[in-house]
Amino acid sequence: MSELLDVRGLTVDLPTARGWVRPVNEVSLRIGPGESLGLVGESGSGKTMMALSLMGLLPPGARVSGAAILSPANSTSENLAALDEARWRRLRGLDVAMIFQEPMTSLNPVMRVRAQIAEAIAAHFPNMTKEKTNNCVLEALRLAAVPEPSVRAGQFPHQLSGGLRQRVMIAMAIAAGVSDSEDEPVPLELRKPGTPLTKPRLLIADEPTTALDVTVQKQILELLDGLRRRLGLGLLFITHDLGVVARVADRVAVMYVGRIIEQGRVGDVLRTPRHPYTQGLIAASPTLERARLSPIPGIVPQLTELPPGCSFEPRCPVRLPECRLAVPELRDAGHNHAARCILVAKEVVLKQ
Amino acid sequence: MRELSKSYSRSGGPFKRASAHEQFIAVDHVSFDVAHGETFAIVGESGCGKTTLARMLLRLIEPDGGQIVFAGRGLLALSAAELRAQRREMQMIFQDPFASLDPRMRVGEIVGEPLAIHEPKLSKAERASRTSAILERVGLQPDALRRYPHEFSGGQRQRIGIARALILRPKLIVADEPVSALDVSVGAQVLLLLRELQSEFNLTYVFISHSLPVVAQLATRIAVMRGGKFVEVGEAEQLLHHPIHEYTRELLSAVPALPVA
Numbered sequence: 114m115s116e117l118l119d120v121r122g123l124t125v126d127l128p129t130a131r132g133w134v135r136p137v138n139e140v141s142l143r144i145g146p147g148e149s150l151g152l153v154g155e156s157g158s159g160k161t162m163m164a165l166s167l168m169g170l171l172p173p174g175a176r177v178s179g180a181a182i183l184s185p186a187n188s189t190s191e192n193l194a195a196l197d198e199a200r201w202r203r204l205r206g207l208d209v210a211m212i213f214q215e216p217m218t219s220l221n222p223v224m225r226v227r228a229q230i231a232e233a234i235a236a237h238f239p240n241m242t243k244e245k246t247n248n249c250v251l252e253a254l255r256l257a258a259v260p261e262p263s264v265r266a267g268q269f270p271h272q273l274s275g276g277l278r279q280r281v282m283i284a285m286a287i288a289a290g291v292s293d294s295e296d297e298p299v300p301l302e303l304r305k306p307g308t309p310l311t312k313p314r315l316l317i318a319d320e321p322t323t324a325l326d327v328t329v330q331k332q333i334l335e336l337l338d339g340l341r342r343r344l345g346l347g348l349l350f351i352t353h354d355l356g357v358v359a360r361v362a363d364r365v366a367v368m369y370v371g372r373i374i375e376q377g378r379v380g381d382v383l384r385t386p387r388h389p390y391t392q393g394l395i396a397a398s399p400t401l402e403r404a405r406l407s408p409i410p411g412i413v414p415q416l417t418e419l420p421p422g423c424s425f426e427p428r429c430p431v432r433l434p435e436c437r438l439a440v441p442e443l444r445d446a447g448h449n450h451a452a453r454c455i456l457v458a459k460e461v462v463l464k465q
Numbered sequence: 466m467r468e469l470s471k472s473y474s475r476s477g478g479p480f481k482r483a484s485a486h487e488q489f490i491a492v493d494h495v496s497f498d499v500a501h502g503e504t505f506a507i508v509g510e511s512g513c514g515k516t517t518l519a520r521m522l523l524r525l526i527e528p529d530g531g532q533i534v535f536a537g538r539g540l541l542a543l544s545a546a547e548l549r550a551q552r553r554e555m556q557m558i559f560q561d562p563f564a565s566l567d568p569r570m571r572v573g574e575i576v577g578e579p580l581a582i583h584e585p586k587l588s589k590a591e592r593a594s595r596t597s598a599i600l601e602r603v604g605l606q607p608d609a610l611r612r613y614p615h616e617f618s619g620g621q622r623q624r625i626g627i628a629r630a631l632i633l634r635p636k637l638i639v640a641d642e643p644v645s646a647l648d649v650s651v652g653a654q655v656l657l658l659l660r661e662l663q664s665e666f667n668l669t670y671v672f673i674s675h676s677l678p679v680v681a682q683l684a685t686r687i688a689v690m691r692g693g694k695f696v697e698v699g700e701a702e703q704l705l706h707h708p709i710h711e712y713t714r715e716l717l718s719a720v721p722a723l724p725v726a
């Protein structure tokens with residue numbers, strides 16, 4: 114089966130006052146249609162830069178290399194790493210959409226909900242009539258499970274709870290969605306009921322539930338799950354919370370200082386982690402059991418002061434002298450499971 | 466040992482909404498005791514009133530009714546001067562490590578400020594030495610004294626806040642979401658630090674959080690709060706594994722679980 118998103122060696126370089134830094138370093142990952150990939154990392158891991166690069170929203174001056182091929186069924190492929198702004202304006206919000214952590218800062222506080230969603234639609238369908246646009250707005254709100262959509266459409270963001278604001282953001286992300294059609298894209302409200310939407314193809318969610326209460330979070334995660342299945346879209350879900358990633362993702366990739374250091378099926382990675390950082394994160398995550406909480410000693414290094422060799426080496430409980438010599442490759446650690454650690458290779462050698 | 470921290474807070478603060486006749490009750494006749502040396506956790510979702518309640522305990526917000534009794538003294542009847550003196554015994558740690566430290570003060574001044582206020586007779590050298598000692602105890606280097614908050618990470622700033630709270634050797638610490646703004650591994654470091662400090666400094670904690678897993682790490686007893694009231698209070702192990710109230714069960718089931726090996 115062809116992948117929906119195939120990222121190969123994606124690298125982002127940013128100019129800063131202290132010279133160039135590389136927040137995303139040769140990242141490769143794949144998402145199939147209808148699949149959910151969790152991207153886990155703490156501050157400084159590069160996960161947000163990764164997401165922004167897939168939306169063409171990097172800061173000015175950023176240099177992107179590598180490839181991020183979006184291959185939707187029945188449509189031409191695009192390399193998201195090599196698009197100009199004109200092309201991005203046609204894809205962004207339609208083929209690739211994003212929802213963010215803080216809905217209050219992403220939503221315009223002085224525009225009513227309806228106007229904001231309408232804006233997202235008008236960006237792609239500038240000639241749509243007001244009436245049709247409004248119907249699309251309501252349909253998007255309904256798909257996002259917003260109760261009383263016509264009432265909410267007339268409200269301002271501050272009148273909504275955190276959970277509702279997040280649903281409005283989700284509605285905005287899918288509002289320009291089109292129904293399955295070979296010739297003309299057909300906007301939401303004209304599609305035959307039950308026809309799946311074909312856009313967006315890829316939805317990027319950057320910590321969408323971090324600022325929400327746990328009961329609201331549960332509802333939003335269920336909503337995203339439902340949308341993924343109904344719309345067949347690929348979901349890239351970014352979070353630092355391992356419990357959330359277990360709930361929402363089929364596969365997970367763990368990032369540390371710009372690189373993927375482990376990836377695989379979520380059950381495999383969380384039950385049998387093969388990288389010491391992943392193990393450390395699991396041991397440091399509080400659970401309802403008062404088990405021994407073990408923090409990872411030290412702090413994440415700055416991009417301008419990276420250690421030689423493996424970036425995790427200074428904090429690693431099982432480090433070896435050779436870990437300082439070179440950055441380890443991602444090595445196979447089981448079926449569809451890989452980790453960037455020299456110990457994985459040693460085990461393979463030992464078995465032989 | 467006598468009952469050190471007997472915090473008995475009844476009634477609370479109505480906050481007026483836009484309409485003059487509508488009143489919003491943030492904390493509604495809440496009563497509880499906290500025993501010396503325990504960690505009393507208050508858990509609830511946004512808007513439940515837990516932060517308002519935390520601030521009322523230290524009279525950062527004035528309650529509209531009820532009493533707070535701390536080590537035998539009623540707090541609400543104290544004058545401003547008496548309250549200031551009483552504050553030595555009760556300190557707060559805040560959620561936002563970025564907003565709770567004055568960006569224009571050096572760390573040494575921030576952490577030493579309580580000493581300057583409450584023990585003005587100390588010499589500069591003595592103050593500096595006590596400040597260094599407490600900073601070291603929370604895991605920061607002595608050179609932190611001369612630096613500014615913005616030079617530190619979120620976790621380190623939280624440690625600075627803890628140092629500031631501890632320097633007067635208080636009996637009670639109210640911690641309002643102390644790890645919510647921190648990364649997982651950093652939050653774990655801070656939780657463990659708080660645990661160590663509790664036995665070493667003989668502290669009583671009132672620990673506010675929206676996260677049951679976080680609270681499970683430290684709590685002796687847990688109170689679940691909703692709509693300004695406590696809906697369930699119990700021993701931590703009991704409440705976490707055998708919740709009684711429906712809302713407690715709802716909160717527990719909403720916590721996404723980590724698969725175990």
